[in-house]
Amino acid sequence: MEPKPAHAGRLRIVVAGWEGGGNVPPTISAVAALCARGHEVTVVADDSVARDARAVGARFVGWKRAPNRPDRSAASCFVRDAELADPFTAFAAWCERIFVGPSEAYARDLIDVMTVEPTDVLVASDLLFGSVLAGEVAGLPTAILATNVSICPLPGHPPFGPGFLPAVSAADHERDRSTAAWAEEMWNGFLPNLNAARQALGRKPLARVLDQLHAGDLHLLATSRVFDYPTAGLPEGVRYVGPLLGEPSWIDAGGARPGSPDRPLVLVSFSTTDQGQSAVLRGVVEALGRLPVEAVVTLGNVLDGFDVPVPANVRIVDSASHEAILPHAALAITHGGHGTTLRALWHGVPLLILPMGRDQNENAARVAYHGAGLRLDLASEEAALAAAIARLIHEPDFTINARRMAEALRAEPPAGERFVAEIEQLHARHRAHPTCAA
Template sequence: MEATLAPTGRLRIVVAGWEGGGNVPPIVAAVEALCARGHDVTLVADDSLAGDARAAGAHFVGWKRAPNLPDRSPANALVRDHEWPDPFAVMSAWCERVFVGPSEAHARDLIDVMTVRPTDLLVASDLLFGSMLAGEAAQIPTAVLAPNVSLSPLPGHPPFGPGFVPAATEADHARDRAVAEAVEDLWNSFLPHLNAARMSLGLQPLARLLDQRKAVDLHLLATSPAFDFPVASPPADVRYIGPLLREPGWAADGCDGFKGQAEPRILVSFSTTEQGQRSVLVRLVEALGALPVEAIVTLGNMIEASDLPSYPNVRVVASGSHEALLPRATLAITHGGHGTTLRALRHGVPLLVMPMGRDQNENAARIEYHGAGLRLDPASAAGDIAAAICRLIDQPAFAHNARRIADTLRAEPPAHERIVAEIEGLVARRCARPICAA
């Protein structure tokens, strides 16, 4: 299958997406940006994203062979992180059920779409290995979109997962090597799934699972170097495009803002997917209830407000626009999802991060590294949480460092413009033809 540009230069783009909570807004934001530029975009994803895709101006095709969630309800979650004994077991469950296990199904679904709809470029997901495989098998220019920091550590970065800061001593380097080997072994335990998919599509097997990422043309990181650890020389195929921040439509309702005029004002937001966050939120609300602050806790649809204790200074709501709340917030408290973290930083708001898994330890480590907040174990007692909150409010260096990052983020070109430029540039290089979007 060869990419052939439409006569007008309007690109025909297929985007692979999946229902993963915090990864959804960046995917939809990318689709919106490409559609607004005039390109013909098809999102292939879980049915739960159909409304978002069509509202953005894209075509939508649901997964046929691959796992497909009909909605975002907790009952339909493919993996409930808190049900597994440790982070490696959680990651194994995600690999088996979503990331690698269904690789052939993801690849064949995308190839079917790209056969019916002539395609100039595929935007693959950094975690759906079958989406990268589809681009390789179909010989279509492929860009991988990572909605956060790089899954494959960049030069000088520690291994992804535990939330280490860059190594400073030989002991740190030894630790990094040991953990990197363990992470590599975990990925490679699923190599038979990927190689079976590759061979079914006529491709040679790989020696290591992460080598599948080498088959793509471009890796787009939807984050900022101002947030990431320093990189002396990024690989030539890696581009920072900046955070693709987009609020879901449901988030705008349910909260009319902070009531008081005096600080401190605190916004609390944990995962919009099931991570067993009820217990930490109970202790967090207890801590806030004992402090002279005004707090708003946004829940999403994972738990009910009635599940949490009630205090006059703590308002618990199903949803609320973080974009509207953060300009008046003194502090944000979160599990460390990339979107919530970068949105708070864009407003110069320091963070208390209580990571519960996934990429959250990595985001917490970067907050700590830049001095823009604190990291705290989600199992901490209410008194320890209260002490961390007081420290963040009382010590101005945290807010100063958060504002410093905000200044850099504001000076960067908008992410929606950068992703369009990178994708158009990739196709122009591969096809040697100018791109002139309608």
């Protein structure tokens, strides 16, 4: 059955989402912007996202065939990174269980929704390859939303994952070539899964897993050009829309207040999913306890039973509004999730980043590249943590660079408006030229 077109003007938009922690707030921010514009939006996602989607005015449909988390608990997560040997094993598990393995299930769920409801545009997820396949099969204009830096390296960028700085030497370029080949091999280990889904849905096989992303008309990066590495040009259809910095619906807006004005305030926030951050959090709390600072540690409502001796100058809360704390902060300490990183930079706050995996090395590398913070290994001892914290607070260049980044970010047009404009223009182009993509 062909998806039904909606009437002109007010668009019917289907947005594919999934519960991955930090990817949810920017996805919901995008949905909120579409709803505020007057479009009718249906979010198809894990049941744990239902409350957020409905709160901004969208209709919600839970995944039926595809994996579906009922809540945000660690027990419901399909991949528990902390239980796996290393980030490479975790990546393979995510590919098998979410990104590529269930592609047919994700695609069929979306096609069912788009067949019943009039649909003008599909907003797919860059990490749900089945969502992009659904748009290809349905023949709908499809925008792929990336809630972080691009997983497909842009021209002149190093390969995604390890957190390399841009190449400046022959050895760097060779490093990038060999790492890119290894990453390609990792992705293509799941090519049989993707091609089985494509065959079941009447599409030809692909030679590479990442070629599935070429089926989208637009690839919208919810990050900033000024945060990302420089690039000579963007591939056709790739656009920066800027960071979508909505906060989760479950935060406690009154959960924490700034400390005394004569002692620098430090915000500590690691993942909103359990990535095994308890050990590093303990080390950070111990280091902060020995310094003349005030600190607020937010646990992301995910670490039940987190138990550590709490120094007098540290407050630990399940959640609190970072938007309320950061204007008063001198430093943010984090794992380097994209949302936390960009929100700190938006407020001109330098960062100490201890990456745990996923996209975090990439964000940490960009912060270091711009001189707006430092990156440390997770295994860093208390003395190293304390020394880095002292440097970031007392050496002015870090704050100067972070504030320069804040000025550049704030000078950009609002990300929600840019996202909506791209979706509306995509629809208009397809109405005018149905066979034209970006």
